[in-house]
Amino acid sequence: MLSHRYYSCSASYMNPWATIITMTGLYILGLFWFCKRGKTACLPVPDSIFPYQKRLKQLERDLSYLTVDDVNIEITETALGQGFVLPKTENRFKQKVCCAVKMSFPIPSKSIILLEEAARMARLDHPNIVKIIAVSKLSFSVLRPLIVMEWLPGGSLSEYFRHYIREREERERSTIKLREILHILSQIAEALKYIHNSEDDYGREFTHGDIAARNVLLTSIDISECTAKLGDFGVPVDCGKFPIAWMPPEVLCAAEPYFNPRQESDTWMFGVLIWECLTLGAEPHFQRSIDEIRRCFKLPDKGLACPPGTPLDV
Template sequence: MAPTGATTAASQNDTRDMCNEGSYMTPWATVIAMFAVYVIALLWFCRHGKKVCLPPPDFIYPYKKRLRELKAALGHLLVDDIFVELSDQKLGEGAVGFVFRGFVFPRTQTRFKQKTCAAVKMSYPMPVKSIGLLEEAARMAKLDHPNIVKLIAVSKLSFSAFRPMFAMEWLAGGSLAEYFRDEIRSKEEHQRPVVKVAHVLSILIQVGKALRYMHESRDNNGNEFTHRDVAARNVLLTERNLATATAKLGDFGLPIDFGPRLPIPWLPPEVVNSLDRTCPKHVPESDVWMFGVLSWECATLGADPHYQRTIEDICDCFKWPDRGLARPSNCPDDYWCFVMDCLSEQHRRPKFSGPEDSGSCALKRMRDMFNRTKGTDQSFSVAENISNCTCSQHRCHRPLPRFAAR
């Protein structure tokens, strides 16, 4: 019988050999393991590496919850940034970003042959502006009407890098304000096309249809949709012929929430008078006031409302019979009566929603005016921007700074 100590030593040696043998990896096993790790890392980088290379986003902690909601609302329109292309042709800028001419490519092999011209909007590099632009895109995505500009695509960079960019349908005629500026006011009188009252009413009726659709729609909270920036610069045309053009309402920004670029000359008194005290609530009646200012713009063929007036001057004008917007020459009586009704007290303004056969329906009144003028030669004439003030407060002969709340 072997000694007990020898048996114990032998057992320990066997155990040590078994442990060493089990933990040993052959060189080939090491190579295979390292290669597998490399392949996994490569596949991950191919899938997620683009996000790693992107610049760090702005501080978005306060907006995380809202960003998730907006991403869900715009999920059906999200595309990779390679499918949205910007050109160097700047079309303009608004309260929350720039607008460029660009293209949207379909997801096909021949995508470069099937590109669609678009107006691409990109936000300023500030979190509050970025959220504002995404809010605008979410509002547009919920609306579907032939007289409202359609949203085509939203870049995924809007959420991955928090630099929102979305594409809207392209309208070759430009805005109504550009039409008045380029085709009317920048030309000699004998070169200007005749702008008939019926043609203007045709454009306004189409804008009114868009507002009717919006005011009868509801958001997720059951509140009425409002446009908040109804003006000639936001009425887009399919062509530069008012007699045959289709008008579409665009730019669904939130001007009330972005102070330094407030469209004060277009806003109603209930909004302007509350800017310095509280956050004003924009209601459908506010859109009706702005539509009245738009109608005045059309009757003057592109004049500036409240030209060279300060905010205090504009507030004083709210007490005047004509609200500070003088009646243009060659303006029909019923047309001017309609403008003044739009610029009346909030509860007396005509409505776009509701029964169309009602006397308070704005669309019915415009259609009646259109039927009375479509066979006539009634036309509008240019009203020049005139200011008799020479004081430095109004900055005569110099452009006004951006309007801001008091």
């Protein structure tokens, strides 16, 4: 036989007036604390927490006259090349201007590097330096920069050597004369001279930091009539990818290699560019390790041997 037991439960409830008094007291205590310490609680976030905040604001002011809304930039998915830092894609500006765009991954350090490169290029106005057209407005809020630059249909000098000379049969190769190579080099020399004679707002000298055939862009594939322009300023030292073959001896032979671009290092890199041109696009120090390159600096040629057939007056 089943038996059922019933238990009586009772609960006590606060009086509504007691609830109101308690909540009012908590509100007064919170208000008192906020009046005493709220000013320090609402201070701006220090730069030590977000180390790029101050620099980002400065870059936004420097590039404000080039800033445009992202809706004004139409991007196609045609990849043009892969540099040491960022991919490039072919794009068409809404104002019917064919251009090139450089984008960064949403990583603060890499984004700041690209924006600093854009700020340097925007201050320079020379016929042999690639021009900045615009910077997307979201570059400074979501930290994914999108830099619009002039489009040079001839591609890079290294691509020209590879596609029209080194990858073709001997009878199909394009003919290139020494005076045409010297004409291109003279244009880059003029651009480099202009850069080294320029200064920023603080009186610091400008440098390029990555002079190589891959960063020399051509207005046309007709090498005899094209204009050569220098682009892609700076080396992304935080990406772990150094253009070792172009580095000067004082960098590679240091106990801990660290590259801080200087005008002297630009001059050394320009010498390596001359070697690239005279060898029609050969890779300097091909398949050599950093230790092998260091040993080459102790040889009479000081690194790279003079290309065969080079005139004595060059």
